[in-house]
Amino acid sequence: MRQRILCSRIFTVPFYYTNFIPVRAYIPIARYFALPSLSHRSIIMPKSERQKRNVEANIDKAASSSSMPSAVAEEVTDRIGGLRIRAENEVQKTIWKPESSQTIANADVENVSETTLKSSASLSRIFKGNLLENFTVDNSTYSLAQIRATFYPKFENEKSDQEIRSRMIEVVSKGLGTLEVTLKHSGSLFMYAGHEGGAYTAVGVFVLGRMFHEAWGTAAGKKQVEFNDFLEINRMCISMELVTAVLGDHGQRPREDYVVVTAVTELGNGKPKFYSTPEVIAFCRKWRLPTNHVWLFSTRRSVTSFFAAYDALCEEGLATTVCRALDEVADISVPGSNDHIKVQGEILEGLVARIVSHESSKHIEEVLRKYPPPPVEGAGLDLGPSLREICAANRSDEKQQIKALLQSVGSSFCPNFSDWFGVESGDSHSKNADKSVVSKFLQAHPSDFSTTKLQEMIRLMRERRLPVAFKCYHNFHKISSVSVDNLFYKMVIHVHSDSAFRRYQKEMRSKPGLWPLYRGFFVDINLFKANKEKAAEIAKNQHRWNC
Structure with missing residues (x-):
């Protein structure tokens, strides 16, 4: 049987920004992420606990096909063989049982409800008219955009798995970087x-x-x-x-x-x-x-041992076996706060491998000494x-x-509950803002550097018709500052397809100053009218950031 290779299965995951409670038809997925570093690859561990395990065959196959020194491969094979036997004896079937009913602790229900009612009453008055529709964009109109939350840019996935592996080994061998491996927890x-x-x-x-x-x-x-x-x-x-x-x-x-x-x-x-x-x-x-479980591989011997361990265990490896194998060959192993076996179980979705600074081993040892x-x-x-x-x-x-x-x-x-339920308790959609927020945001003058770069990103995505949605909501935390000339919104950029990242990355190669398209993107937007003094101040600052 042909062995699975790195990243043999990749799924795109929608990022949910709205109130998202139980969804039962969730596909088994993996979410991948990368830092702007040399290389980065996520490794899928197949969920095959119910299949008969044939790790010995995989070990032999990995040892014979690996490009690492034979002595290293033999040592890794011996260690993994012993670990597999111990792990199989420890696997137990997990059956969840609900906890006994308990009283709600540390919940100020009355205070939350009272705050929500007051907030709803104020918002009803403020949004009684359509302020956005009556907000015209002219030469005195400015926009201020602040990123509130974001996740790593999506890594490029065009190169072959073997090419990525060879590059990682080369970088570590030359002392230019360290291979960092973490557990992939199966969540959202x-x-x-x-x-x-x-x-x-x-x-x-x-x-x-x-x-x-x-x-x-x-x-x-x-x-x-x-x-x-x-x-x-x-x-x-x-x-x-x-x-x-x-x-x-x-x-x-x-x-x-x-x-x-x-x-x-x-x-x-x-x-x-x-x-x-x-x-x-x-x-x-x-x-x-x-925190997550982290392993660092800073030498050629350890990094090639890691890939040998992966090749041996990628088909049938369980969390116990995989973690012990990596503990054996890693230069540094930092256990996570939560034991994967105890909180999630033996089925391991995958590993995340990336190249980080060659100083990482020294830095992580300093942190572990300072923060027990x-x-x-x-x-x-x-x-x-x-x-x-x-x-x-x-x-x-x-x-x-x-x-x-x-x-x-x-x-x-x-x-309060305004972020979840909007203005009126009977209208769950009242938090949504009109789509014209995006158009007026792009038409307004940027008031700082960050706003300029965000406008550049959004304008390009709309011009290239990338599969991206821009969802806007009222910012209820700014209700005391809202007026006919001063509006506040929240926006989320929702990428529908991985093709958007590939096309966007192509644009970045021709436009080096373009900001990356992140996996998750929350932005606070303020549309406002500026008087002459404020406009002059913004122009002065703009000259400074352009220089």
């Missing part, structure tokens, strides 16, 4: 930029809030407030893999509902800055957020009904399900 992308940044996945908000309670115990409410303020003041967002049973099974029903942080981004006023893996670990350990694993102070606390219990109790009413989740997570993570 969830980006969070604070309770004002546009977190429109109630399930994700609930799970993140629950993990704060598990990590911080009785201090969770205070830490949640501090965390939201920190993200807002520093204009940051965190991206996570959200793994739950209520959003659909991706090949295996997870044992627990959890998140794993995959990216931390500083948004600033220019191009987003993505944290390196050592910086992500430091950030997460400070806030007690869950944080304690878990809420393990014995009554945290109230679980995600699955809440969704099951409100199965027939999606809106009530969302409300129950947000009420349970508490007012620190959800001060």
Whole structure:
């Protein structure tokens, strides 16, 4: 049988920005991402736990076909053979049982409801007329766009798998980089930029809030407030893999509902800055957020051993076997906060491999010394009904399900419901804004460098008719500042097909200054009229950034 190679299956995943609760018909997918680095490749581990395992044949095949030194291949084969035997003895069938009913803890339901009612009343007055329709674009009209949340650009996938592998080995062998490998958790992308940044996945908000309670115990409410303020003041967002049973099974029903942080981004006023893996670990350990399992391969011997291990296990490898094999051959292994076997199970969706800085090993060792694993102070606390219990109790009413989740997570993570339900409680679509927001945004003068670059991106995508949607919503967090000459919106760029990335990357090669098209893209937009003094100030700053 022909062995699967790297990235033998790639699926495109729609990014859901709106209130998205249970979807049962979710296809088994893999979400791939890359940093702007030399090379990056995601590796799919087939979900074949029920098949008869024939790892020995794969090991022999990998050892005979590999270009690595024979001594290294033999050593890896011996180690994996022993690991496979131990792993098979430890595999147990997982059957989920709901937790017992518990009381809701740390949920200020009355306060949330009162805030929501007041907000709805104010919004009804403000949006009574169609302000956007009456907002004309003239020479005094400016736009300000700020990225609130984003995920890595999609990596280019045109080169062959063997070419990528050879290039990775060459870069590591010459000391120009380090191969970093992480686990691919089988979940959904969830980006969070604070309770004002546009977190429109109630399930994700609930799970993140629950993990704060598990990590911080009785201090969770205070830490949640501090965390939201920190993200807002520093204009940051965190991206996570959200793994739950209520959003659909991706090949295996997870044992627990959890998140794993995959990216931390500083948004600033220019191009987003993505944290390196050592910086992500430091950030997460400070806030007690869950991190992923990371392996570093910084020598030719270790990187070729990794590919031998992959070739041997890619068909039948389980999480226990794969993790132990990589622990054996990696130069550095940093276990994740959540054990994949305990929270998700033995079926491993895949690995993510990428080239990072050759200084990564030194940086990650410094971080591990400075930031030891944080304690878990809420393990014995009554945290109230679980995600699955809440969704099951409100199965027939999606809106009530969302409300129950947000009420349970508490007012620190959800001060009001306007982001989910819009202006009037009876109109779930009142949060949507007219599509003319995009046209007027492009017609208005840009008020800073970031706005200029975003206009350039959107204008190009519309001119080239790329399969991309621009969805706009009212920004209810700015209601106190809205007037006939000052409008606020939220926009999400939704890429419908991978062809958009390929065509966009082609445009980037001819336009080096063009910003990348990110996998997820949340933007705050402000359309406003500027007086002569304000216009002169903007023009002065514009001259500065053009220089």
